[in-house]
Amino acid sequence: MKIKNVLSLFDGMACGHVALNRAGIEFDNYYASEIHGPSMKVANKNHVNIIQLGDINTWKSWDIEDIDLIIGGSPCQGFSSSGKGLNFNDPRSKLFFTFLEVLEHFKPKYFLLENVRMKAEWLQIITDHLGVDPIHINSNLVSAQNRPRYYWCNWDTNQPTDKQIKLTSILEKNHQWHPASIVGRRINPITGKRNDHDKSLPYSQCLQVKKSADKMGCLTTVAKDTLLSSKPHGRYPDAYNKTIRGKDWRELTPIEYERLQTLPDDYTKGVGDTSRRAMLGNGWTVDVVTHLFEELRREQDE
Numbered sequence: 001m002k003i004k005n006v007l008s009l010f011d012g013m014a015c016g017h018v019a020l021n022r023a024g025i026e027f028d029n030y031y032a033s034e035i036h037g038p039s040m041k042v043a044n045k046n047h048v049n050i051i052q053l054g055d056i057n058t059w060k061s062w063d064i065e066d067i068d069l070i071i072g073g074s075p076c077q078g079f080s081s082s083g084k085g086l087n088f089n090d091p092r093s094k095l096f097f098t099f100l101e102v103l104e105h106f107k108p109k110y111f112l113l114e115n116v117r118m119k120a121e122w123l124q125i126i127t128d129h130l131g132v133d134p135i136h137i138n139s140n141l142v143s144a145q146n147r148p149r150y151y152w153c154n155w156d157t158n159q160p161t162d163k164q165i166k167l168t169s170i171l172e173k174n175h176q177w178h179p180a181s182i183v184g185r186r187i188n189p190i191t192g193k194r195n196d197h198d199k200s201l202p203y204s205q206c207l208q209v210k211k212s213a214d215k216m217g218c219l220t221t222v223a224k225d226t227l228l229s230s231k232p233h234g235r236y237p238d239a240y241n242k243t244i245r246g247k248d249w250r251e252l253t254p255i256e257y258e259r260l261q262t263l264p265d266d267y268t269k270g271v272g273d274t275s276r277r278a279m280l281g282n283g284w285t286v287d288v289v290t291h292l293f294e295e296l297r298r299e300q301d302e
Helices: 015-023 037-046 056-061 095-106 120-130 254-260 273-282 286-301
Strands: 002-009 026-033 050-052 067-072 110-116 135-138 148-153 178-186 203-209 227-229 234-236 249-251
Touching (some): 015 026, 015 037, 015 286, 037 050, 067 095, 095 110
Parallel strands (some): 067 110
Antiparallel strands (some): 135 148, 178 227
């Protein structure tokens, strides 16, 4: 399948470019709108043909035309359950409406928007504006990561086949460790149980170790959200003082992050590890998007 030009909004490190290549969709130009310097550096290193356009807010000055496909994952912080729940009042999530302006201006044949799980009323607003129902896909079907996301696209889609990928298969070391995270919790000192509603209790940074070792939790931009632990399933308060980094728990390596997002090893190499983890936490699970593009290619080939 061949299309003219691709416009990737909030392009990040160009996961969309990787997915298009894997799906066998050819294109003349790949235009990218991004402002994060390390992500742009990684994108340009891996794809020398990318044409960087800069900030999406300057889109009216872009000298481009004949856009066949617009893709993007507008910032999700306002919708995420881990955020403040500002929805469209969050200046980052409000950029969905800028995405919509660009879409309405260029009128591409195809479009794809990705975002996080959110409240039903927020989901419906996006759906009403785009005019298509989303498909809900968890990345655990194609990777070793639980990452539920919504995808709006204007072609027929189905769930990808479950590849049965286990966490141990993507780890560089310590294969027997369990998924874990360090999170703030209010712990009752008498019962040892969590009681976040009791404001009189101080927060304790707890190491929480999952029971199942099959899948990692959802990658975020914060390393402590997705760790590995050698300790048994359970909650361990005061983690930074009572557990040992490197022995009781460790951070995922950048390559393990890349594998969870189904990117090639060392795709993000060339910038600092903190930047690598952040852009990967913000990125797409490439094989999910590849599956969606393969569905588009098959539809057009029929």
